[in-house]
Amino acid sequence: MQVVGEMIIGRTAVQGKEGTVKAIDPSRNVEIEPAFGLAGAADLQRAAELADKAFDIYRATGLEERAKFLETIADRILDLGPTLIERAMQETGLPQARLEGERGRTVGQLRLFAKVVREGRFQSATLDSALPDRAPAPRPDLRLRKIGLGPVAVFGASNFPLAFSVAGGDTASALAAGCPVIVKAHSAHLGTSELVGKAVAKAAEECNMPEGVFSMLIGSGQTIGQNLVSHPAIKAVGFTGSRAGGVALMHTAAARKEPIPVYAEMSSINPVFLLPGALDNPKLPQQFADSLTLGAGQFCTNPGLLIALKSDKLQAFVDAAAGTIGAKPSQTMLTPGIHKAYTSGVKGLAGVDGVKQVAIGQTGDLPCGAQAFLYQVEAKRFLTDTALEGEIFGPTSLLVVAENEEELLAVAEHLEGQLTGAVHATADDKALAAKLLPVLERKVGRILFNGFGTGVEVAYAMVHGGPFPSTSDSRTTSVGASAIDRFLRPVSYQDVPAYLLPESLQDANPQNIPRVVNGDLVWNG
Numbered sequence: 347m348q349v350v351g352e353m354i355i356g357r358t359a360v361q362g363k364e365g366t367v368k369a370i371d372p373s374r375n376v377e378i379e380p381a382f383g384l385a386g387a388a389d390l391q392r393a394a395e396l397a398d399k400a401f402d403i404y405r406a407t408g409l410e411e412r413a414k415f416l417e418t419i420a421d422r423i424l425d426l427g428p429t430l431i432e433r434a435m436q437e438t439g440l441p442q443a444r445l446e447g448e449r450g451r452t453v454g455q456l457r458l459f460a461k462v463v464r465e466g467r468f469q470s471a472t473l474d475s476a477l478p479d480r481a482p483a484p485r486p487d488l489r490l491r492k493i494g495l496g497p498v499a500v501f502g503a504s505n506f507p508l509a510f511s512v513a514g515g516d517t518a519s520a521l522a523a524g525c526p527v528i529v530k531a532h533s534a535h536l537g538t539s540e541l542v543g544k545a546v547a548k549a550a551e552e553c554n555m556p557e558g559v560f561s562m563l564i565g566s567g568q569t570i571g572q573n574l575v576s577h578p579a580i581k582a583v584g585f586t587g588s589r590a591g592g593v594a595l596m597h598t599a600a601a602r603k604e605p606i607p608v609y610a611e612m613s614s615i616n617p618v619f620l621l622p623g624a625l626d627n628p629k630l631p632q633q634f635a636d637s638l639t640l641g642a643g644q645f646c647t648n649p650g651l652l653i654a655l656k657s658d659k660l661q662a663f664v665d666a667a668a669g670t671i672g673a674k675p676s677q678t679m680l681t682p683g684i685h686k687a688y689t690s691g692v693k694g695l696a697g698v699d700g701v702k703q704v705a706i707g708q709t710g711d712l713p714c715g716a717q718a719f720l721y722q723v724e725a726k727r728f729l730t731d732t733a734l735e736g737e738i739f740g741p742t743s744l745l746v747v748a749e750n751e752e753e754l755l756a757v758a759e760h761l762e763g764q765l766t767g768a769v770h771a772t773a774d775d776k777a778l779a780a781k782l783l784p785v786l787e788r789k790v791g792r793i794l795f796n797g798f799g800t801g802v803e804v805a806y807a808m809v810h811g812g813p814f815p816s817t818s819d820s821r822t823t824s825v826g827a828s829a830i831d832r833f834l835r836p837v838s839y840q841d842v843p844a845y846l847l848p849e850s851l852q853d854a855n856p857q858n859i860p861r862v863v864n865g866d867l868v869w870n871g
């Protein structure tokens with residue numbers, strides 16, 4: 347399949363007529379062919395109308411039918427073969443192995459959600475039988491299930507051009523929930539988006555899904571993205587990107603005549619606490635340097651902050667980390683804009699009073715190359731300047747040195763909401779770790795021990811979320827099976843005649859799903 351510069355509106359590939367834009371190869375900082383047509387108001391209106399019309403038809407699809415659709419999307423993505431990987435490499439500067447791995451994850455996510463759909467538990471089917479003879483008042487027959495919210499707008503992430511983009515986690519979980527999806531393609535990987543968008547459209551056609559179950563618009567966030575979120579047909583938003591972009595969409599969604607939920611994953615510096623016992627681990631400096639520089643540091647779970655107690659062992663860690671970081675080459679960043687933001691973020695940090703550079707990676711002559719850094723600051727200084735908590739998206743971290751345990755805990759308490767919080771500790775650190783844990787529970791979505799947050803498992807028990815500003819809604823996750831909950835809402839059916847009840851709530855349980863019946867979990871029947 348060739349990239350020709352088209353978006354997808356329903357089943358149709360469309361060339362936008364509101365101007366053109368080209369993708370950029372960040373490894374050379376040059377535009378690449380072809381030109382992509384930009385969507386206008388009429389394109390958005392058509393996609394929204396189709397999605398609105400598709401909603402009732404799509405949400406009525408059987409569990410098997412919907413699961414098959416998700417699996418067919420996965421198959422059609424794999425059919426794209428090397429064409430997809432080559433285009434993604436060109437547009438993002440990410441290496442082949444990383445993108446092949448990410449494709450595997452994307453396909454794996456779609457298949458996981460197919461399983462979630464087949465299992466049917468996501469509907470939370472719950473039955474309370476009528477008690478007509480109950481005194482003083484009878485109890486009605488009550489039955490609850492969860493249904494999709496309606497059409498969802500998805501904003502793909504620049505740093506995961508496959509797994510968090512057109513057919514990534516947000517799209518897969520929204521489709522699994524029974525919601526049509528309209529993607530606002532990320533301008534950082536337009537050709538990759540076109541290829542994947544067409545694969546989804548092909549799967550929709552093959553599986554006889556309604557025309558508006560999926561569309562993908564090309565245009566800028568400020569115009570088409572904002573108008574999409576404002577459109578009355580849209581009932582929820584999934585977003586991964588900058589704090590500024592996510593907050594702008596939260597405001598737009600809240601200001602609508604009908605406000606809608608925004609699930610935005612934004613900014614996180616992922617504190618890593620190095621407790622004294624863990625500093626004896628000779629592999630720690632290397633493990634940290636590897637996590638810091640993985641994917642040029644362009645992970646939302648990148649370890650942007652280290653916190654430790656002042657000691658000779660800590661100095662030895664810093665010296666060893668300086669050696670390993672010093673050997674790390676400069677790496678191409680995703681876009682010239684992200685590179686510029688990184689360079690200016692590092693410059694800003696380096697210029698702060700009391701902040702000193704303790705490690706520096708290699709330079710190179712890549713036009714969008716990111717050099718790795720480790721800076722250090724005293725906890726007292728950190729606690730007085732919230733600017734030191736800002737995310738620097740790329741391979742730079744700040745080590746905060748505390749004089750004592752109270753100061754270390756004060757730093758933990760001072761932090762904004764985070765996706766992850768890591769603790770490196772041994773049994774000797776038990777007392778301090780036990781004080782830290784309840785603080786981290788309030789601050790982060792995932793607590794991990796003796797590891798780094800980079801590498802987010804797609805699983806049932808995963809939480810990739812956290813308090814603001816890491817996300818806009820800490821009650822959910824954007825990775826793993828529970829991500830489907832974001833796009834569902836409960837409906838209770840009181841005394842609805844049996845012949846009108848949805849399958850999941852019928853007495854005979856034709857879907858054969860686990861349900862809660864009169865307060866007890868019943869696996870079958």
Ligand code: NAP
Nearest residue numbers: 504532533566567571572587588591594612613646687739
């Ligand atoms: P971004 O600028 O927030 O863009 C993400 C998506 O949202 C794009 O499709 C963009 O449209 C759109 N958008 C941006 N601002 C908008 C607005 N005000 N209204 C409506 N839509 C808007 O993020 P990015 O380009 O991926 O990366 C830029 C910065 O975001 C990075 O330097 C980094 O700081 C941060 N980032 C964080 C994470 C994370 O996981 N924490 C991940 C990626 C990036 P366009 O296509 O028109 O730009």
